[in-house]
Amino acid sequence: MPVNEEARVGFYICHCGHNIANMVDVTAVAEYAAKLPNVVLSRDYKYMCSDPGQEMIAKDVEVFKLNRIVVASCSPLLHENTFRTATSKAGINQFYFQMVNIRENASWVHEDKEMATLKAKDLVRAAISRVVFHKALEKKKVPVNPDVLIVGGGISGISAALTIANAGKKVYLVEKEPTIGGYMAKFDKTFPTLDCAACILTPKMSAVLKHPGITLLSYSEVSAVDGYVGNYHVKVTRKPRYIIEEKCVGCFACIDACIFKEAKFSDEFNEGLSKRKPVYIPFPQATPQVVLIDDKTCIHFKTGKCPQTCAKACDRNAFDFDQKPVVQELEVGTILLCTGFQPFDAARAPYYGYGRYSNVYTSLEVERLVNASGPTGGHVVLRDKSKPKSIGIIHCVGSRDEKTNKWCSRVCCMYSLKLAHLLKEHTDAEIYNFYIDMRTPGKGYEEFYDKLLNEGVHFIRGRVAEVSDWAINDHEKGKLVIRVEDTLIGMVRRIPVDMVVLAVGIEPGKDAQDIRRMFNISCSNEGFFLERHPKLAPVETFTDGIYIAGACQGPRDIPDSVAQAGAAAAQALALIDSGFVELEPNTAFITEELCCGCQVCINMCPYHAITFDDGKGKSHINEALCKGCGTCVAACGSGAITQNLFEDQQILSEIYGLLVE
Amino acid sequence: MNASSSEILTQGLTVKLEADLDKNFGETIAREAHGEKLFGCIQCGNCSAACPLSVWMDYTPRKVIAMVRAGFKQEVLSNRTVWLCASCYQCTVECPKGIKITDVMYALKREAIENKIYPKNFPVPILARTFYSEVKRTGRINEIFLLTNYYLRYNIFKMLGYASLGVRLFMKRRLSLFEKGMTNRKEFRSMLNQ
Amino acid sequence: MKYLYYPGCSLKSSGKHYEISLLAVLQKLGIEVEELENWNCCGATNYMSINENYALEITARNLGIAEKQGGDEVIVPCAACFMGFLKTQKYMESESGIRDRVNQILNHSGLSYNGKVQIRHPLDLLVNQLGADALTRTVEMPLKDLKVASYYGCQLIRPYATFDDQWNPHTMDDIARAMGATPVDWPLKSRCCSGSMTSTMTDIGLRMNYVILKEAKSRGADVIITACPLCQFNLECFQGKISRKLKDDVRIPVMYFTQLMGLAMGIPAKKLGLKQMLSPSLVLN
Incomplete structure (x- = not known):
């Protein structure tokens, strides 16, 4: 085993209560480590991360003149910083410390105590043989750019933008749609208070537009991200509206003047329940209040032979048919991703007849139907203009199902109750709710359920198997028949209704994977963005300076999204106000005497951190850009590149320690 | 509590004592049905509603699963419910938890036959057993022999209702006494008897 | 091959x-x-x-x-x-x-x-491999104006088969269309026929077949086609009994899809086993 005469190692093994001690014989490991070369002191202790545990290290350093510390405990993700600080406080450079994870790598993943103990000994031996060759290093401090990028202008992005801007910071809010507002703008009322969604959302939307600290980049998408925490360079592609945003005042004269006298194209905002023209504004309170042209349906773009009546009607000369996508570059220090979700596609549950029977609706369509500014002016009528006398609301469509999405979408029970209430109010129909389990955890939610129970709405506990037009008597004829087991009674029921509402669940946005790659963060199995820790770091990601909020992280309702947006804003502000970030010194550097100037490393570097110095004929690594991935170190044929904390001698000693007893 | 007061408290009432349950029943059936995720059932009742036969069952399929995992062995196996399953697999393809309910029903049928507690003089298991021994004997099914043996075992008078249908099929040559069979029945039988 | x-x-x-x-x-x-x-x-x-x-x-x-x-x-x-x-x-x-x-x-x-x-x-071979167009080319007597209810039953399409859409099977409809006929859209195309229950739990078996015959007929079908001998047997051979017992005339030709194809392809009735059927079978004008 490699020896460094000067190294005096103190070794500590943590019981972590029963987490480690139940599967790893900690006393045996401590006794074993005591006999290894360079080890001066070896102890086991119940909780090394506790104050007494940390103080023990400081005392031992003083008494035993230790100059290297090894702690075998949990994951470095959790406590590496704790022990580095303790080492530093004891008067030793914090990089003379090495951590061994014998919990996730040994005790939690093995069932044979003897073998787990053996593995722990191997890991400890490797760490001790490496730490003796550690060098003293300093963390580099880099200033944080105080400007913030927020991606996504739904309720989460809007809330976070206002919070951060109100703290006096500059915010860029990027929204891919022509207007901010997200899904909340489509809702009629919000549960459980039944506030009008637009009444509480639109003031926030116009506050965003008016705020001097917020630059709103609507109809735009982030196309590239570069840099690192505190110093990100972002490219935003602004899609052409064919309208000069600064000139348009939203007077609608152009829309009236469009060559299409009748609106002919499916209106996305109304979920296709109404029509719009090629020149349009998504909805009356759209923010910004700027029209745009849909170049897929506009006659000018399709044939080039349009008299352009719209442009002629504009007295502000706001039209520019030659607009092209424009890339805008931003420098920011922190990024908040609030990119939201997509509703489950009801056609993926063919047994409910969406798309097959015209009276089967999704919940989002019904949100528009009950909305006063919706396609029917708030009158709930079916596609044949008749008023439904009976309505079935089916919960868990595309949720809690192994064939579609396994998870509970969290919001559907409550919004189904809300829609039941609103539909009852609008139509006085018989309303049936079909639920598997009624989930109403939230302030005032159970009380809302209680209210519905007393409003004459029917509740049937059972997952609907099928919606069909198979009638077995006159009562069912011409209706949609819902087949379900009333599980509380234990009988199958057939319930004929005029209208079926599918409470579709929440799933990751269709571009979630692209966003994940662009911002270098992770997704959990189901495809939502992965938080750094499910309990203790719910809005942070594994990439420093990038935070997540809202339904892009998992299904959640408006109050939770707003709360999370606030949390993410606070995290960003904390980083900004600390003024700088400390970078791990695990960067690579070039020994110029050895560099032959072949430039192989330059092309290998994924972070563009290496440049070539023509004068010297040597490569040079920019420490601020280097992320310590080690690619160049491995690629360098001359052995000219070294990486701090991963020097050859350190790695080879670690491997030697692992393999040789 | 002694045995008699236990009886007084439970007979014919909607109460079940822990002592009367077979605690291993759920595990046994789950294993028999190839590791079926019985215990992951969320009791949503989709199976019952999807089933074209549940309306004739004493217990809906959902309830059968609840009873199996709770250990109501006697009730489930002695009841006709599982024998009404026609193996149409509608429940299986619809179950949101991916439980292969049809295979669970098969496991229950086999368990009932093995424990000899299936409903007596109930036609479905009688046909199944007749079919089983017919194939074992000749390797193939001759519908005349199958149905004759079945009605002999079940109720010969019931056969009369089918006599005219049988004669008409016979006249159309859709039933025959002399179908070409296997030439190596012996080998087939010895394979099964290994 | x-x-x-x-x-x-x-x-x-x-x-x-x-x-x-x-x-x-x-x-x-x-x-x-x-x-x-x-x-x-x-x-x-x-x-x-x-x-x-x-x-x-x-x-x-x-x-x-x-x-x-x-x-x-x-x-x-x-x-x-x-x-x-x-x-x-x-x-x-x-x-x-x-x-x-x-x-x-x-x-x-x-x-x-x-x-x-x-x-x-x-069905897999004919529709997915040969293709509907190739089948159309073999038609000598297109089944014009014929409304066909395809009845798939259960085990043909689930749980293991992958050649058709188990929620909305269409291969027999494709064949009917290729033969010049008009497929009828109906909700019971994959509902179980009760299998052998017509011989065991007769009452249940007959009722299950009744709803299928009834629905096909009320959707205007002239003929039901099947791809399963048990489905065909139940629907064909018991339809008289069902009609008498449940006092509702649900008689309708029930044929194999291959018989329907044969008729359109000009194969003589004798070679299609039409003479061996008990209920009224399809007669082409």
Whole structure:
């Protein structure tokens, strides 16, 4: 085993209560480590991360003149910083410390105590043989750019933008749609208070537009991200509206003047329940209040032979048919991703007849139907203009199902109750709710359920198997028949209704994977963005300076999204106000005497951190850009590149320690 | 509590004592049905509603699963419910938890036959057993022999209702006494008897 | 390409007209088939209800024969046999314990099944391989103005089959359309016919068949087509009894899809087993 005469190692093994001690014989490991070369002191202790545990290290350093510390405990993700600080406080450079994870790598993943103990000994031996060759290093401090990028202008992005801007910071809010507002703008009322969604959302939307600290980049998408925490360079592609945003005042004269006298194209905002023209504004309170042209349906773009009546009607000369996508570059220090979700596609549950029977609706369509500014002016009528006398609301469509999405979408029970209430109010129909389990955890939610129970709405506990037009008597004829087991009674029921509402669940946005790659963060199995820790770091990601909020992280309702947006804003502000970030010194550097100037490393570097110095004929690594991935170190044929904390001698000693007893 | 007061408290009432349950029943059936995720059932009742036969069952399929995992062995196996399953697999393809309910029903049928507690003089298991021994004997099914043996075992008078249908099929040559069979029945039988 | 052919018991007796018409149609399309030698019953649902090991073994024996006889694909027209074949294949593929045990049993007869032979239903072959256009080209008498209700039943399309959409099967509708007929959209196309329950729980069995006949008729169908001998038998042979017992005339021609194809392709009725039917069958003007 490699020896460094000067190294005096103190070794500590943590019981972590029963987490480690139940599967790893900690006393045996401590006794074993005591006999290894360079080890001066070896102890086991119940909780090394506790104050007494940390103080023990400081005392031992003083008494035993230790100059290297090894702690075998949990994951470095959790406590590496704790022990580095303790080492530093004891008067030793914090990089003379090495951590061994014998919990996730040994005790939690093995069932044979003897073998787990053996593995722990191997890991400890490797760490001790490496730490003796550690060098003293300093963390580099880099200033944080105080400007913030927020991606996504739904309720989460809007809330976070206002919070951060109100703290006096500059915010860029990027929204891919022509207007901010997200899904909340489509809702009629919000549960459980039944506030009008637009009444509480639109003031926030116009506050965003008016705020001097917020630059709103609507109809735009982030196309590239570069840099690192505190110093990100972002490219935003602004899609052409064919309208000069600064000139348009939203007077609608152009829309009236469009060559299409009748609106002919499916209106996305109304979920296709109404029509719009090629020149349009998504909805009356759209923010910004700027029209745009849909170049897929506009006659000018399709044939080039349009008299352009719209442009002629504009007295502000706001039209520019030659607009092209424009890339805008931003420098920011922190990024908040609030990119939201997509509703489950009801056609993926063919047994409910969406798309097959015209009276089967999704919940989002019904949100528009009950909305006063919706396609029917708030009158709930079916596609044949008749008023439904009976309505079935089916919960868990595309949720809690192994064939579609396994998870509970969290919001559907409550919004189904809300829609039941609103539909009852609008139509006085018989309303049936079909639920598997009624989930109403939230302030005032159970009380809302209680209210519905007393409003004459029917509740049937059972997952609907099928919606069909198979009638077995006159009562069912011409209706949609819902087949379900009333599980509380234990009988199958057939319930004929005029209208079926599918409470579709929440799933990751269709571009979630692209966003994940662009911002270098992770997704959990189901495809939502992965938080750094499910309990203790719910809005942070594994990439420093990038935070997540809202339904892009998992299904959640408006109050939770707003709360999370606030949390993410606070995290960003904390980083900004600390003024700088400390970078791990695990960067690579070039020994110029050895560099032959072949430039192989330059092309290998994924972070563009290496440049070539023509004068010297040597490569040079920019420490601020280097992320310590080690690619160049491995690629360098001359052995000219070294990486701090991963020097050859350190790695080879670690491997030697692992393999040789 | 002694045995008699236990009886007084439970007979014919909607109460079940822990002592009367077979605690291993759920595990046994789950294993028999190839590791079926019985215990992951969320009791949503989709199976019952999807089933074209549940309306004739004493217990809906959902309830059968609840009873199996709770250990109501006697009730489930002695009841006709599982024998009404026609193996149409509608429940299986619809179950949101991916439980292969049809295979669970098969496991229950086999368990009932093995424990000899299936409903007596109930036609479905009688046909199944007749079919089983017919194939074992000749390797193939001759519908005349199958149905004759079945009605002999079940109720010969019931056969009369089918006599005219049988004669008409016979006249159309859709039933025959002399179908070409296997030439190596012996080998087939010895394979099964290994 | 050589196609092996497993008829199963029904196609040799009560479903004889399925075999006759299937072979006639395949011959007309130039597809040669070779019957498995000394095949045995697939065990249907009954073996699974009594002894799973036997159920898998006897079906595996047929697959073993197919492999020994040589050929890439075996055509299995009966829906119950088809499902049983797929189930056995699936179990032997996914559970090594079953694969080894079953093959050990088969070894005594000099057989084994290693997943080489693929299992195909004629509908798969005709629609997905030959294609509707190729079928249309063979039509001599288009079935104009004929409304056809395709009845798929259960085991033909679930749980293992992948050749059709199990929620909204369409292969028989595709064939009907290719023959010039008009498919009827109806909600009971894959609802169970009760299987052998017409012989055991007669009352239930008849009621289950009643709703199917009734719905097809009320949707304006002139004929029901099927691809399963049990479905066809139940719907055809019991429709008189059902009509009398439930006092509702639900009589309607119930044919195999191959018989319908044969008519359109100009194959003589005699070669399609039409004479062996009990209920009114389709008469072409």
